[in-house]
Amino acid sequence: MPDGADKKSKAAAASQAADVAAAPASASRLKGRLVIGSAVAVIAVLFGSREIYNRINFVHAEDSRIEADLITVSSRVAGWVTAMEITEGSPISKGQVMLNIDARESKLRLNELDAQVAGLGAERERLAAERRMVDAKTASQFLSEQSQLDAAQVTVSSLQPQLELAKREFERAKSLFERKVASRRQLDQAENAHQQIEREHQIALAKLKAGKAMLTEAGAERTQLAVLDGEVTILTHRKAELLTQLEKQKLDLTDRTIRSPVTGVVDKTFVKIGEYVTPGQRLALVHDPAKIWIEANIKETQIRNLKIGQSVEVGVDAYPDAEFRGSVLTIGNATTSEFALLPSPNPSGNFTKITQxxxxxxxxxxxxxxxxPGMMVEIKIDIRNP
Structure with missing residues (x-):
């Protein structure tokens, strides 16, 4: 019995000793858990506060990318590509030659038009010289005939009263002779005088008539001037048409040398030497690296907070360690869904509201x-200063 009691007391003492030894270890574990829990709570509060702060003061967007004006260089003429002066990725200056299109036929046509213009010019000069000669010749002849006609007219006009007077004298002498008052000699003299004046008058009338005919003929010869003027006018119009064709052909020849419209970089080429190109066909893509911007799609629920000029923090996926900054340039006036090629009407009446x-x-x-262009970026717009 005493031995059994001793064993029990020893066991109880050992158990108490174990409990006393385990108590500090449990307290230490509990303290560690409390520290970890507190740290997690603090971190959660910090992250939560930061998230709330960012949501209140910034507008975020991940669906954003860098944009630029990608210019499609195309041909205005048809022909074979004879030379390529560019490669993809190469820098290029405004006006620099990019490629050449076969210009042999265009040059021949240009030379042909040049020759036609020169020929028309020579023909026009010949007609102009002929006109000057005809003008000088017919002008002097016309003036001479006009002078002779005027002289004949004066002669007729001066003889007319003399003829009338001689006629009256003859009739008076005849009357006096019949009454035995005048002699035969006086009658003959009056008759001869009348006949002489009448002959002279007839001659003057004949000269007047001939002068009119000659003047009409001279005038007819001067109508050749109008014919020559008409031919010169036709040649002038024809030359103007050829000059227009010549300028058009010069433009065609110029268009066979394709030049860069901007200073920038070649993004892509679509043709090779020896290929046949047609008007409007794409030849290359170029853009100006200095003229870029970011296109971001912002939720309609956040758009009220945006203002032109607000500062923007930009993160570029390609350069995670670099910092970029920008500013709000424009705010769209219509949602992106309005520009969709295939609109999504809802005639069935089932409606699911989607933030635009x-x-x-x-x-x-x-x-x-x-x-x-095309790089993905994340933006953070600072809306603290409206």
């Missing part, structure tokens, strides 16, 4: 050619 987005353009400066 509006395009917002953000200005950003190029930095060493790092920013390129």
């Amino acid at each position: 987005r509006l395009p917002v353009r953000i200005a950003i400066d190029q930095q060493g050619g790092l920013l390129r």
